[in-house]
Amino acid sequence: MAGLPDGPERSRIRQDIVCAWLPMADRLAGRFRNRGESMEDLRQVAALGLVKAVDRYDPGRGNAFESYAVPTVVGEVKRHFRDHLWTLHVPRRVQDLRNRVRFARQDLSQTIPGRPPTRAEIAAHAGMTEEEVRVGLEALDSFSALSLDAELSGAEDGYTLRDTLGSADPALDVLVDREAVKPGLRRLPEREQRILYMRFFRDMTQSSIAECLGISQMHVSRLISRCCERLREEALRDGSADETAEGPAKAAAGRS
Template sequence: MRTHASTKHSHDDAPDTRAAFARLAALSDGPERDALRQELVNAWLPMSQRLAGRFRNRGESLEDLCQVAALGLIKAVDRYDPGRGHAFVSFAVPTITGEVKRHFRDHMWNLHVPRRVQDQRNRVRTAQQELSRTLPGRSPTEEEIAAEAGLTPEETRAGLEAIGSFRTLSLDAEILGGDQGRTMTDALGGPDPALDIVIDREAVKPRLRELPERERKILYMRFFRDMTQSRIAEDLGISQMHVSRLISNSCDRLRREIMQDAA
């Protein structure tokens, strides 16, 4: 049986599905209702595809956008209540566009960006596109973008930075303008062993001050002036064995006291 789902309005290309939605609302779950629901989805599918087309060239393929929009359309068909007196198109459009926007927000950002900054990014992007049509041969300034988007300078800068956060580069990506074959990984820093030395020195300083003067001098000569034990013994007029014992005892004491402080 032919339904009203294929009838067109004369003033636009939106299908007249009022009677079909009324009948859908009256049907119980079953094959007849499922078939009518599918017919309604098919009737409005061209509109959902047009809405998806508004989001092209934003890093997602049109085919994937159409699939997301179709999902939003199905949700709109399932949730629409003709008894409220509103036209389906006024309910479906925000439902479909909202589904596409959620897709971008939840699946397309490689870095976590707050929704507020995402909105600023979209407004900045739209302002750039509008200004590029009117400004002759140059890019718009931050001040011009802020005025066009209705944002503060700080919000505009946040939006501009967020444009670069939509996609991330692989660490294997080659650095533009650098040596051929040099990747992002090559530009990463590594652990600095000198930092551990700084921490150790700061930890031992107060304990060194508590050592007897001769032991402090021996440790200074051994570890800061890199003198041999035999040379230290000669300078101090004591045996090398005595120097070795003093160094060992001093180091054990320092290690023990620092471990107690850390605990």
């Protein structure tokens, strides 16, 4: 085929070669069964690798076709797994570590019956560091992602992964404001501090506060308004002062 120009005869011979070697491609595809991909798709990918091997093989180099075709087909199947079947993009290095750990565990499981091999044993067998083994072990369980609606194993009440996720704390929105008014709160008279505490931390009504302190509700309302306005002005003034002080400091840092 290599000695023929493009034409019907070359195409016929090319097709005959591909058909003759398809059983080999099928056998190679069978090595990757039960890994989340159907055998039919694996056979198609392997056949594509075989076609590439037929087109790229150079008999002038003196090597047998099989020695070139086998790694070409296997590489095509591995590339298919790497590019299409991982739910998330995983670096090639991590995928290689995953494969080395998987093969090492398979080998050691035949010589260490009754228990799984330890991380140190896998590292020694595969010539890896224990940190590399750790990454490979984590990747073993990361080939596909679970749905957030997937029910957790052992859960009898429909408890899902979504139920384990946290949510935004609404208190974070007022965190800066609360920290800003703390110094001003400490400077208020004790009675005003007590009034604000009862109103905003104990959620008491103005009538209840007035009754507790023996003053009128109108007086409580005026005190709350006056204290809040004072705290607001002090917080804004302190914030402006901090920004003014930061200006020369940043300029000095830039010059240094």
